[in-house]
Amino acid sequence: MTEAVTLNVEELSMRFGGIHAVEALSFQVMQGTIFALIGPNGAGKSTVFNCINGVYRPSAGRMIFEDEDITGLGSHRIARLGIARTFQNLALFRNMTVLDNLLLGRNHYLNAGPIRGGFLTRRARKEEHEARLKVEQIIDFLEIESVRKQFVGSLPFGIQRRVELGRALAAEPKLLLLDEPVSGMNAEETEDMVRFILDINEEIGTTILLVEHDMGVVMDISDRVAVINFGVKIAEGTPQEVSVNPVVIEAYLGKGDKDQ
Amino acid sequence: MPSGQFKTSYRDDTKIFQTLWVKMWLALLMACLVVFPFFAGQYLLYLANLVGIAVIGVLGLNILSGFTGQISLGHSAFLALGAYASTLLTLRLGIPFWLSMPLAGLFSALCGLLLALPCLRLRGLYLAIATFAFYFIVEYSIVHWNSLTNGTGGLTVAEPTVLGFPIDSDTKIYFLILSLVVAGLIFAKNLFRTETGRAFIAVRDNDVAAEIIGINVVRYKILAFMICSFYAGVAGSLYAVTLSFIGPEHFTFLMTIEYLAMGLVGGIGTIAGSVLGAVFMTALPEAIRLLRDALSTHYPFLVSRMSDLQSGLYGLVIILFLIFEPTGLFGVWLRVKKYWLAWPYSYR
Numbered sequence A: 001m002t003e004a005v006t007l008n009v010e011e012l013s014m015r016f017g018g019i020h021a022v023e024a025l026s027f028q029v030m031q032g033t034i035f036a037l038i039g040p041n042g043a044g045k046s047t048v049f050n051c052i053n054g055v056y057r058p059s060a061g062r063m064i065f066e067d068e069d070i071t072g073l074g075s076h077r078i079a080r081l082g083i084a085r086t087f088q089n090l091a092l093f094r095n096m097t098v099l100d101n102l103l104l105g106r107n108h109y110l111n112a113g114p115i116r117g118g119f120l121t122r123r124a125r126k127e128e129h130e131a132r133l134k135v136e137q138i139i140d141f142l143e144i145e146s147v148r149k150q151f152v153g154s155l156p157f158g159i160q161r162r163v164e165l166g167r168a169l170a171a172e173p174k175l176l177l178l179d180e181p182v183s184g185m186n187a188e189e190t191e192d193m194v195r196f197i198l199d200i201n202e203e204i205g206t207t208i209l210l211v212e213h214d215m216g217v218v219m220d221i222s223d224r225v226a227v228i229n230f231g232v233k234i235a236e237g238t239p240q241e242v243s244v245n246p247v248v249i250e251a252y253l254g255k256g257d258k259d260q
Numbered sequence B: 001m002p003s004g005q006f007k008t009s010y011r012d013d014t015k016i017f018q019t020l021w022v023k024m025w026l027a028l029l030m031a032c033l034v035v036f037p038f039f040a041g042q043y044l045l046y047l048a049n050l051v052g053i054a055v056i057g058v059l060g061l062n063i064l065s066g067f068t069g070q071i072s073l074g075h076s077a078f079l080a081l082g083a084y085a086s087t088l089l090t091l092r093l094g095i096p097f098w099l100s101m102p103l104a105g106l107f108s109a110l111c112g113l114l115l116a117l118p119c120l121r122l123r124g125l126y127l128a129i130a131t132f133a134f135y136f137i138v139e140y141s142i143v144h145w146n147s148l149t150n151g152t153g154g155l156t157v158a159e160p161t162v163l164g165f166p167i168d169s170d171t172k173i174y175f176l177i178l179s180l181v182v183a184g185l186i187f188a189k190n191l192f193r194t195e196t197g198r199a200f201i202a203v204r205d206n207d208v209a210a211e212i213i214g215i216n217v218v219r220y221k222i223l224a225f226m227i228c229s230f231y232a233g234v235a236g237s238l239y240a241v242t243l244s245f246i247g248p249e250h251f252t253f254l255m256t257i258e259y260l261a262m263g264l265v266g267g268i269g270t271i272a273g274s275v276l277g278a279v280f281m282t283a284l285p286e287a288i289r290l291l292r293d294a295l296s297t298h299y300p301f302l303v304s305r306m307s308d309l310q311s312g313l314y315g316l317v318i319i320l321f322l323i324f325e326p327t328g329l330f331g332v333w334l335r336v337k338k339y340w341l342a343w344p345y346s347y348r
């Protein structure tokens, strides 16, 4: 495997007023690996994601994606560079069909524009057809054929999660950010989701940065894990290293433990 | 009667008219529309022309407000801009109508761009107020720029020509409008089967998510404003040749309310709804007038009350639809169709 760095986060800090949500956080995600960011609720994991894909502008630090400094770029520009994500609480287009949601994930490959689209020129038709073929592959892969024409808002939560994953995949990202992809799912749904994540990583070769609150899943699938608590990285290593690290055990099992 | 659709390729699935059945009905409708002017009287033809203009105008508004979720209270201003632009281009520069009409559309689209730029960060009530202010700026300019617009005196519209042929009768105007309605409908339908239209709906549904998956929300908002005002500009120039005289009193704020009502009544964010809404809202005042005339012989005291009622009618219809049929006439049609397609196994 090549030792290329896909994402390099350097000294990232994010403050909201007096709250230090993320503090001088650094880590590197290697190409083709699954990197997990874990930590208790409120540790700042989602905030890291929001900084990476430009929802928040970090207070300090830099983020380099494949040699390009993405710090402070607009969200849509970052997405176009090849970073796709899913959300802890889903951010789907609920009044649109599964198919349209997935096609929207590919929007930046479609450049026909309103005039060619409105006149449905040969180029616009070709583009749409190609997008449809690609999206159908993803629909097959995620086993959501039977709901492709249904409105997303009417689907069960577990399926919506898959649709959101599908929308991210449709962009053919180089880096996929998954924010708690199995939270709120039952055992069977979790198992399916884990299988999809592994397949995406192994078969498509997508680099994955995963946020999880729950240690179990993470330990199974990640190549490398960083643990954050109160916005600060307290440990990093292989799952085995991290799981026996006394500081991590302390953070997870020691004090308080309001939300485990 | 078809009971379902079974497709074997993605190309079939994306066809504009899905079944032979639909094509047959559309062909029949087109045939009726083509022979219509040879049977209709002068007044009915004039009404049909107004309906056609309204379809184009409300399609534009629906693209911006219904599909992209950006409310506009400045719609009549864009019709006015189109009407004055095409009229003045012909009067002052001698540009024939078939050229001045698309130019008027482009001019209106350019004004839409100018309005969109400061409005990009506004939403809801603030956007409504900003577009409302735009309407007043346009109205003020028309009334006070006497040297160009002849102010409240208005302008007499030159007889339009298309590629040298004079459009000198209501029937010819009818066919001109009909062809543009068809073109406008097909364009809009295609738009929403391709990338741009999907992105518009995404911006309406969840603009944060749209941005994050790589959709340049700013770009699509600007595009929606421009396409909307292009349609309005074309509708305005057709309105000018249909009336053959234009003044500021033809493009009131009430006209914007009428267009919003058409969109709502037909069905927000649906193309067929734009047509239904335009037909319904143009026919409604006529129906009320007929009713009034019929009643006046027996109940003369009602007549004075009725004319009061007419002005409040749009408001009433909007409210009734919002409460009872938020999906509009098109939503009603879909329900009825679903019911009959599954008959006798229909539920509900």
Ligand SMILES: Nc1ncnc2c1ncn2[C@@H]1O[C@H](COP(=O)(O)OP(=O)(O)O)[C@@H](O)[C@H]1O
Binding pocket: A016, A019, A021, A039, A040, A041, A042, A043, A044, A045, A046, A047, A048
């Ligand atoms: N937009 C925001 N404004 C203010 N505080 C925020 C905002 N987003 C996150 N926070 C705070 O940052 C901290 C970390 O939150 P978050 O990143 O969501 O944690 P996690 O995803 O690890 O559960 C929390 O204390 C949260 O209240």
Ligand SMILES: [Mg+2]
Binding pocket: A045, A046, A047, A088
């Ligand atoms: Mg979180």
